[in-house]
Amino acid sequence: MTQTAQPAISVTIPGPATPYQGDIARYWDHEARPVNLRLGDVDGLYHHHYGIGAVDDSAFAGFQGGERETKLIAELHRLESAQADLLLDHLGPIRRDARLVDAGCGRGGSMVMAHHRFGCSVEGVTLSAKQAEFANRRARELDIDASVRAHVCNMLDMPFASGQAQASWNNESSMYVDLHDLFAEHARILAPGGRYVTITGCWNPVYGQPSKWVSQINAHFECNIHSRREYLRAMADNRFVPQAIIDLTPATLPYWELRATSSLTTGIEDAFLNSYRNGSFQYLLIAADRI
Numbered sequence: 001m002t003q004t005a006q007p008a009i010s011v012t013i014p015g016p017a018t019p020y021q022g023d024i025a026r027y028w029d030h031e032a033r034p035v036n037l038r039l040g041d042v043d044g045l046y047h048h049h050y051g052i053g054a055v056d057d058s059a060f061a062g063f064q065g066g067e068r069e070t071k072l073i074a075e076l077h078r079l080e081s082a083q084a085d086l087l088l089d090h091l092g093p094i095r096r097d098a099r100l101v102d103a104g105c106g107r108g109g110s111m112v113m114a115h116h117r118f119g120c121s122v123e124g125v126t127l128s129a130k131q132a133e134f135a136n137r138r139a140r141e142l143d144i145d146a147s148v149r150a151h152v153c154n155m156l157d158m159p160f161a162s163g164q165a166q167a168s169w170n171n172e173s174s175m176y177v178d179l180h181d182l183f184a185e186h187a188r189i190l191a192p193g194g195r196y197v198t199i200t201g202c203w204n205p206v207y208g209q210p211s212k213w214v215s216q217i218n219a220h221f222e223c224n225i226h227s228r229r230e231y232l233r234a235m236a237d238n239r240f241v242p243q244a245i246i247d248l249t250p251a252t253l254p255y256w257e258l259r260a261t262s263s264l265t266t267g268i269e270d271a272f273l274n275s276y277r278n279g280s281f282q283y284l285l286i287a288a289d290r291i
C-alpha cells in the first residue's frame, strides 16, 4: 500500500526548550529563600544577585538583637541595589522612548530601577512563571505596568523584534545558557550601536580550570559558570566589542563577609569567599557595544 505524504504542519510547543530549562524553571518557581525575600521587603525591590561596595558599619553597629539584624539586612540590600545601579550606569544615556531588555529578570528589581532611572520601557524574560507573576504584580503595585513587563520565555529565543532594543543586559543569569547562543540573540534584538552589559561570576583561566569551590556553586544553583575567556570569545564572535571590563571581585568581598555574619546564610557563603580569595573565581562587569 502506498502512503500519501502528509502536508508539513507547524506546531508551537509551549514550555521549556530543553529538559534542563524545565529544571531551572522549577528551581526558580520554588525558590523562597529568606535572604532574598527579607532583603526585598526592605523597599520592594526584589533582587536575585549579590552586592558590591564598602559596608557601612555605622548602619547597624551599636544596635542589638533583632534591631541590629534588621539594620544589617537593610545594609545587605543596599549593596545589592548598588550592584544594579552600577550595571545601569554602564548602559549609557537612555532615551525615554527606548526599549530595554533584561534577560533573566528574576523578580524584576533591576527592571523597576531601570524604569525609575530612565523613564523608558523595560521588557524582562525569565523561565519561571512564578517570578514573572511576581515581577508583573510589583509593576502593577507601582503603577508602572504599562512600561515594565516580565515574560515567561527563553532568553535564547526572545519574543522581541530584531534591532529594536537600545540596550540589554544579563545580571547574574548568563551561567544558565550557552554564551554563543546568548550573544547571538542579544545581537539580534539590539539596534546597531546598542549597549549590552553583564555582571557575572566567571572562573578565572589564569587559575587553570574551575576550582572545587566553583563546582560547588554550580551544583548549588544547577548552573554552569563560564570562564572569562569564554565571555570575551563569544562576544567577539557575535559583534560585541567590549568598552569596559571591570573586576568587581574586591568590591563584592565585603558583601560576602557581611552576609556570612548574618542570620540569613544559605550555606554557599564559604564557596564564594574561598573562590574569590584564591583567585579561581571573579565577579566581572562587561559592557560592550553591538556593532
Ligand SMILES: C[S@@+](CC[C@H](N)C(=O)[O-])C[C@H]1O[C@@H](n2cnc3c(N)ncnc32)[C@H](O)[C@@H]1O
Pocket (backbone or CB within 6 Å): 021, 024, 025, 028, 046, 047, 048, 049, 103, 104, 105, 106, 107, 108, 109, 110, 125, 126, 127, 128, 131, 153, 154, 155, 156, 170, 171, 172, 173, 176, 177
Ligand atoms: C540568579 S537569577 C537573576 C535574576 C535577575 N537578573 C536579578 O538580578 O535579580 C537568574 C535568572 O535567570 C533566569 N534564566 C535562566 N535561564 C534562562 C533562560 N534560558 N531564559 C530565560 N531566563 C533564564 C531564571 O529564570 C532567573 O530569573
Ligand SMILES: CC(C)=CCC/C(C)=C/COP(=O)(O)OP(=O)(O)O
Pocket (backbone or CB within 6 Å): 033, 035, 036, 047, 048, 049, 050, 172, 173, 175, 200, 201, 217, 221, 223, 225, 266, 268
Ligand atoms: C555569581 C553567580 C555564580 C551567580 C549564580 C546565579 C545566582 C543564583 C545568583 C543569585 O541568586 P539569589 O540571589 O537567588 O541567590 P542567594 O539565595 O544565594 O542570595
Ligand SMILES: [Mg+2]
Pocket (backbone or CB within 6 Å): 035, 036, 047, 048, 049, 050
Ligand atoms: Mg540573593
